[in-house]
Amino acid sequence: MSLNQAKWAFVSRQICPKTEINVGLHNKQAKLGDLGLFKVVSLGKHSRIHNREGINQHIFPGDYIVAAFGSRYASNQFEGYIPHSLGRSSFDLLGQGGVVGEVASSHSKFRTAGPTKLEFVGFLSSKGKILNTIKININESFHKKPDKLPKIILSLGSGMDSGKTTSAAHLIQGLTRAEKKAGYIKLTGTAYSKDKQLNEDLGAISTLDFSDIGYPSTYMLELEELKSIFWRLISRSLQANPDYLVIEIADGLLQRETHELLADAAFMENITGVLLSVTDSLCAKGALDFLSRLEIYPFAIAGMMTASPLMIRETSSFASQDILTLNELSNPVCIMNKIEALPYWKERKIKKLTA
Secondary structure (H helix, E strand, C coil): CCHHHCEEEHHHCCCCCCCCCEEECCCCCCCCCEEEEEEEEECCCCCEEEECCCCEEECCCCCEEEEEECCEECCCCEEEECCCCCCCCCEEEEECCCEEEEEEEECHHHCCCCCEEEEEEEEEEECCEECEHHHHCCCCCCCCCCCCCCEEEEEEECCCCCCHHHHHHHHHHHHHHCCCCEEEEECCCECCCHHHHHHHHCCCCCEEEHHHHCCCECCCCCHHHHHHHHHHHHHHHHHHCCCEEEEECCCCCCCHHHHHHHCCHHHHCCCCEEEEECCCHHHHHHHHHHHHCCCCCCCEEECHHHHCHHHHHHHHCCCCCEECCHHHHHCHHHHHHHHCCCCCHHHHHHHHHHC
């Protein structure tokens, strides 16, 4: 079949349409970012993919899609990994952005439907080499840390679906209404265009994530590679000259990459403030205790919990942090009172050393 008839997933968007591409089986293991052609065998959790423009596109059994191999950590959906062998009869669609692997576990709500099943047709190759989304961007590297960074706010969550993205987007809306230029970065996670779109809709002057430099997902990456992604995305974001950058880290505080980044002093010294999103009041207690052991003290608490006035009152009984609803995050006067006084990391470091 012609590749023109295939549905190209979001992760494939950096492949130039004019590239001469062949499809064929290769006797090798799959690597993160390797692009392949897959035939849809049966539908499960995902009946749509995000296409190259980030628009939902339905898929059906018998369709062919172009997607990339990768792993996924999603406690409310699928845990999946790059396959050790390509000898399986089918593989699993791990995410709507077009990440393919093998499901190791799934949330109980998806055990009946299961993942969408795909048959591997072959790798995409050009000039005798397999097309890999990461290698396309391999010549782009970060060379020098800027002398001055914008203020960087980290959006963290107690777990998946705690409200990190929504909190980040409404914070950006508040900053924009205060006539500040704010950019959004999603540093870790699985490729998906929806989070960037929400932040763009609420006023972000630039929206970037790891997939913009070729990573279908960041699960199981080493710390130094994560920090390289951080600086490359920072470098791109600075082209828009933002006053603030709001950076979201996917999943929860116990997730492998999240915990490693938060425990790394060289990473955290670049962060001006932390916005913590939680699902409920007990979660807030545990998250604050966890972060305090890392000497991280959020300037505010937000997230799903703030939909309940009762949980807000419960949290206020033990937390010294401000608790901000979505309306308060979006309010320019309120949010500027909370974050404008936050010191740059260099100033905070000097203050700590002289205290």
